[in-house]
Amino acid sequence: MTRRPSPEALAEGVRTGRRAAIGQAISLVESRRPSHRALADALLEALPPPEEPAFRLGISGPPGVGKSTFIEAFGWARLEEGHRVAVLAVDPSSVRTGGSILADKTRMARLSMDERAFVRPSPSGGSLGGVSRRTREAMQVVEAAGFDVVIIETVGVGQSETAVAQMVDSFLLLMLAGAGDDVQGIKRGILEWADLLAITKSDGDNQTRAGNAANDLRSALSIFLPENAPWTPPVRTCSAMNGDGLGQLWEDLGQHRDTMTKLGLFEDRRRQQRVQWFREELEAQMREDLRRRTDLESVEQQVEAGVLAPGVAARRVLELDVGTTS
Amino acid sequence: MTRRPSPEALAEGVRTGRRAAIGQAISLVESRRPSHRALADALLEALPPPEEPAFRLGISGPPGVGKSTFIEAFGWARLEEGHRVAVLAVDPSSVRTGGSILADKTRMARLSMDERAFVRPSPSGGSLGGVSRRTREAMQVVEAAGFDVVIIETVGVGQSETAVAQMVDSFLLLMLAGAGDDVQGIKRGILEWADLLAITKSDGDNQTRAGNAANDLRSALSIFLPENAPWTPPVRTCSAMNGDGLGQLWEDLGQHRDTMTKLGLFEDRRRQQRVQWFREELEAQMREDLRRRTDLESVEQQVEAGVLAPGVAARRVLELDVGTTS
Numbered sequence: 001m002t003r004r005p006s007p008e009a010l011a012e013g014v015r016t017g018r019r020a021a022i023g024q025a026i027s028l029v030e031s032r033r034p035s036h037r038a039l040a041d042a043l044l045e046a047l048p049p050p051e052e053p054a055f056r057l058g059i060s061g062p063p064g065v066g067k068s069t070f071i072e073a074f075g076w077a078r079l080e081e082g083h084r085v086a087v088l089a090v091d092p093s094s095v096r097t098g099g100s101i102l103a104d105k106t107r108m109a110r111l112s113m114d115e116r117a118f119v120r121p122s123p124s125g126g127s128l129g130g131v132s133r134r135t136r137e138a139m140q141v142v143e144a145a146g147f148d149v150v151i152i153e154t155v156g157v158g159q160s161e162t163a164v165a166q167m168v169d170s171f172l173l174l175m176l177a178g179a180g181d182d183v184q185g186i187k188r189g190i191l192e193w194a195d196l197l198a199i200t201k202s203d204g205d206n207q208t209r210a211g212n213a214a215n216d217l218r219s220a221l222s223i224f225l226p227e228n229a230p231w232t233p234p235v236r237t238c239s240a241m242n243g244d245g246l247g248q249l250w251e252d253l254g255q256h257r258d259t260m261t262k263l264g265l266f267e268d269r270r271r272q273q274r275v276q277w278f279r280e281e282l283e284a285q286m287r288e289d290l291r292r293r294t295d296l297e298s299v300e301q302q303v304e305a306g307v308l309a310p311g312v313a314a315r316r317v318l319e320l321d322v323g324t325t326s
Numbered sequence: 327m328t329r330r331p332s333p334e335a336l337a338e339g340v341r342t343g344r345r346a347a348i349g350q351a352i353s354l355v356e357s358r359r360p361s362h363r364a365l366a367d368a369l370l371e372a373l374p375p376p377e378e379p380a381f382r383l384g385i386s387g388p389p390g391v392g393k394s395t396f397i398e399a400f401g402w403a404r405l406e407e408g409h410r411v412a413v414l415a416v417d418p419s420s421v422r423t424g425g426s427i428l429a430d431k432t433r434m435a436r437l438s439m440d441e442r443a444f445v446r447p448s449p450s451g452g453s454l455g456g457v458s459r460r461t462r463e464a465m466q467v468v469e470a471a472g473f474d475v476v477i478i479e480t481v482g483v484g485q486s487e488t489a490v491a492q493m494v495d496s497f498l499l500l501m502l503a504g505a506g507d508d509v510q511g512i513k514r515g516i517l518e519w520a521d522l523l524a525i526t527k528s529d530g531d532n533q534t535r536a537g538n539a540a541n542d543l544r545s546a547l548s549i550f551l552p553e554n555a556p557w558t559p560p561v562r563t564c565s566a567m568n569g570d571g572l573g574q575l576w577e578d579l580g581q582h583r584d585t586m587t588k589l590g591l592f593e594d595r596r597r598q599q600r601v602q603w604f605r606e607e608l609e610a611q612m613r614e615d616l617r618r619r620t621d622l623e624s625v626e627q628q629v630e631a632g633v634l635a636p637g638v639a640a641r642r643v644l645e646l647d648v649g650t651t652s
Contacts, residue, residue: 037641041637041638041641044635044637044638045635045638049632133637136636136637137637140635191550192518216549217549219546220545220546220549220550223542223543223546224517224546270632271630271631271632274629274630274632274636275626275629275630275636277629277636277637278625278626278629278636278637278639278640281636281637281639281640281641282613282616282640282643282644283609283612285640285641285644286609286612286616286644287608289644290608290612299604300601300604303600303601303603303604304597304600304601305597306375306596306597306600309370309371309466310462310600310601310603310604310607311367311370311459311462311463311603311604311607312367312370312371313604313607314604314607314608314611315363315367315607315611317608318608318611318612318615
């Protein structure tokens, strides 16, 4: 990485909303070089939380559902209302190349080029844990820079939806009507995380199918929803092409936030997320540390093959490791 | 705890199926006294895995669904077929008292008193993580003792279903028909773990309602199921009172195991479970270790309150801790 200003100077640049500083700050927290870690920590400590909590919105959905087009249209409407919108991505499958940065910029061309928005492509490949830790810190950076609507997008690979759902206030699941009136591409275990659902591409010939799919989904959901649930996830249809339904979704999101806030669940959720984040950090760092000192992979392979009992293996690894300390 | 035989002698007693030895062995792995841990490890290492993998069945459902009655009737039918049945419970809310042991024995009176079965009440209270670690080790003990059908029951408190689903080959969710034809008491995020579903108490006047609830559930599930899923969870009705449907469920379970085995998914799942178990053990032990040396609770409270950033807090805790080693 190139020469960069001190963490304090960088933090000042972020606070005053300088785009170059924001970009550099995110690169710093995303950096995997151990020497950058202390600088990143100093930066994060120098960044104040926003006075009003930002709107943290997670968006997911299967490939082809039109996430970028949706975010472009939805985000643009927020800019028009005076919000400032940041878009971050969680994609553990991506390897950052010149090409993919370009692709990210291209697919949200209007947002990317607007001063009131900030679009950041996915951090370079790595484990989901690594990527989501860096995304959470990038979120701190953009919030400190005054972006009050932060959209975290996930491509839906592996467990990335769950990871994203656990770092936002509201999680929106986008879906497509299938060839019948069914809903396509729902991954097992994702629905439970959705605070809002929308069938996309509800325009032209597709409108009826989208409406039917939404109805089916709504009645199916009603069976699964716990009684006395504080919030019933609305199921909507929308079109990023003609803008239909986008306003309704933004209203729903506001309603979700209000309801959760009134019941004390908004702050509850954030509190839980902070604790969880802390625990994940702790675990990730302990594992990294352990990996440097023991042959964790080989032990894990033996456990996987059934040669070594899991509990015994864990104690053995830690005895080897901890032996010198305790 | 009272004087007990050496781990080797205990292992020998377990292998030859002596009930007293099995009980003592489970008490040893459940013990929270640090000095017992090495003995428990030696015991576990001396226990051979069964030649044929046992049938690990998780059973959950809301209070009132009739889990004990179901397990009593279902387990009894297996004994009649020549199987040997062990029943273990995961219940992080329980505090073991004379009363609750008695309750456990009473509620499955026939199974408890039969030589071919082994019913073990929940380990004494503690964190879910602790309870599930001990349950997994108890599972090793009963399998080494020749029980080829191992039922892990959960009361459905907190995340205990997920924990149980992650230690079994097949997960059966029991449900009740509601006042309408709806299904009652499904907790969010549980359905995704179910390999089989059954509406209980389908007898007498309740039979029609149970059948309707099953139909509704089946059609709702079909919307959520991924295309090309290797296994479609069947939705059945049953009655532990008159035995209706219990045979079908056992057939379904056999079918599930066959299908998973043929696709290589049975062994895949067990492999993943071993790795996950190892990682949980590792994390739990590292946390315990950390807790002894740092004030983890106080740091966690500061993180929860938002006073300390999660990432920074994690690194600070580990620096304090690791400082002397590295």
